[in-house]
Each structure stands twice: as structure tokens, then as C-alpha cells.
Amino acid sequence: AQSVAQPEDQVNVAEGNPLTVKCTYSVSGNPYLFWYVQYPNRGLQFLLKYITGDNLVKGSYGFEAEFNKSQTSFHLKKPSALVSDSALYFCAVTLRGNQGGKLIFGQGTELSVKP
Amino acid sequence: GAGVSQSPSNKVTEKGKDVELRCDPISGHTALYWYRQSLGQGLEFLIYFQGNSAPDKSGLPSDRFSAERTGGSVSTLTIQRTQQEDSAVYLCASSLDSATYEQYFGPGTRLTVT
Numbered sequence: 001a002q003s004v005a006q007p008e009d010q011v012n013v014a015e016g017n018p019l020t021v022k023c024t025y026s027v028s029g030n031p032y033l034f035w036y037v038q039y040p041n042r043g044l045q046f047l048l049k050y051i052t053g054d055n056l057v058k059g060s061y062g063f064e065a066e067f068n069k070s071q072t073s074f075h076l077k078k079p080s081a082l083v084s085d086s087a088l089y090f091c092a093v094t095l096r097g098n099q100g101g102k103l104i105f106g107q108g109t110e111l112s113v114k115p
Numbered sequence: 116g117a118g119v120s121q122s123p124s125n126k127v128t129e130k131g132k133d134v135e136l137r138c139d140p141i142s143g144h145t146a147l148y149w150y151r152q153s154l155g156q157g158l159e160f161l162i163y164f165q166g167n168s169a170p171d172k173s174g175l176p177s178d179r180f181s182a183e184r185t186g187g188s189v190s191t192l193t194i195q196r197t198q199q200e201d202s203a204v205y206l207c208a209s210s211l212d213s214a215t216y217e218q219y220f221g222p223g224t225r226l227t228v229t
Binding site: 045 | 157208
């Protein structure tokens with residue numbers, strides 16, 4: 001069965017510092033990986049995805065993520081955090097060739113960026 | 116352009132009543148998904164539509180839950196005889212097609228069963 005783990009319920013970062021939100025996955029085949037962000041009382045917004053090719057993918061709002069097959073990880077990173085980055089972040093996976101592409105989500109990580 | 120819309124935004128219902136939740140996907144998106152977000156269970160897949168067909172219903176938690184899609188557009192999720200454990204935010208998402216994988220989410224319907 002596919003699964004996604006986000007080991008940290010909360011990440012606290014000072015504004016201007018780099019941030020990392022961790023994600024590991026478990027699938028029986030080749031994964032497609034995603035990061036979504038959820039602001040309070042709003043739906044999920046797509047940030048970035050890894051499908052194939054370069055292991056480092058760049059997304060919206062200056063975020064990037066690195067696919068590491070050997071460590072089965074897809075950590076989200078940003079070089080310099082903003083207070084406005086404070087939100088709930090979800091990592092998700094679907095299986096290549098999976099009919100329909102349903103997403104399996106991690107439990108979410110609350111990012112708090114303080115001034 | 117317009118995003119995914121859902122109605123109502125909030126729904127409070129009594130235990131045992133039926134409810135209908137509506138989703139309007141982005142125009143031209145052939146794939147549509149329903150998910151449920153709750154404190155205890157996180158984000159869970161419920162059902163997937165390609166056009167008007169539902170090839171994957173594996174996430175529906177019981178036979179009280181059903182969904183349909185008409186005209187390759189609007190979808191309705193129906194919960195019969197609601198229970199308190201059905202309280203959650205129900206999210207709808209659409210994508211250009213199932214091979215695109217990038218899904219766009221609506222704002223959700225918050226369902227509270229009293």
C-alpha cells in the first residue's frame with residue numbers, strides 16, 4: 001500500500017532563515033510526488049510536483065523540493081522564509097500508471113514563520 | 116479563470132438526515148475527485164470520476180455515501196442517514212485529465228452533524 005509520512009507536526013522558523021518540511025513515502029512502484037499548501041479556511045493550493053527528470057523541482061512562491069529515490073524522500077525547502085509562508089503543508093503521492101491518479105496525503109505539517 | 120467551486124460552504128445537519136454536497140469543476144477538466152479532511156483521519160480520497168464514470172470508488176467509507184457526475188461537469192456527493200463521524204470538510208478537486216495528475220482544489224464544504 002502507498003503511504004506518506006510527514007514526521008513533524010510543526011516546524012518553527014524565523015523569518016529570513018531557510019526552511020525544510022520533511023516528507024518520506026512508501027510505494028510499490030515509481031511515484032509521482034506533490035506538495036500542497038493550505039491557508040486557514042481555504043482549499044489546498046498546488047505548490048510543485050515531481051514527475052520525472054531533474055530531481056530538484058521548483059514551484060510557486062520560491063519553494064523547491066528534491067526527490068531522493070534512495071532515501072524515498074521529497075523534502076520541501078525554501079532558502080528564505082517569509083511570515084506569509086505560515087500555513088499547513090501537505091505532501092502527497094500517486095503511483096505512475098495508477099488509474100485516475102488519486103492522491104495519498106501525509107498528515108500535514110504546520111509551518112510557523114515568526115518575524 | 117474560475118476555479119473549482121463547492122456549495123454549500125457550510126452545512127449543519129441533524130444525525131440521520133441526508134445531505135447533498137455540490138462541486139463545480141474547472142471548465143474542461145475531465146477528471147474530478149472527492150476527498151475528506153478530518154482531524155482524526157487527515158486527508159482521505161473518496162471517489163474519482165473520469166467524465167461521468169467512476170472507475171475508483173475505493174475510498175467511500177460506507178454504502179451511505181454515493182456520488183454522481185452529470186454532463187462531464189457538476190458532481191454531487193450524497194451522504195444518507197448522516198452520523199456524527201461524517202463531520203468533516205469535504206474537498207473536491209479537478210484536473211485536466213487523469214494523466215495530468217495536477218489537481219486543483221475547491222474551498223471545501225464543512226459538514227457538521229449534530
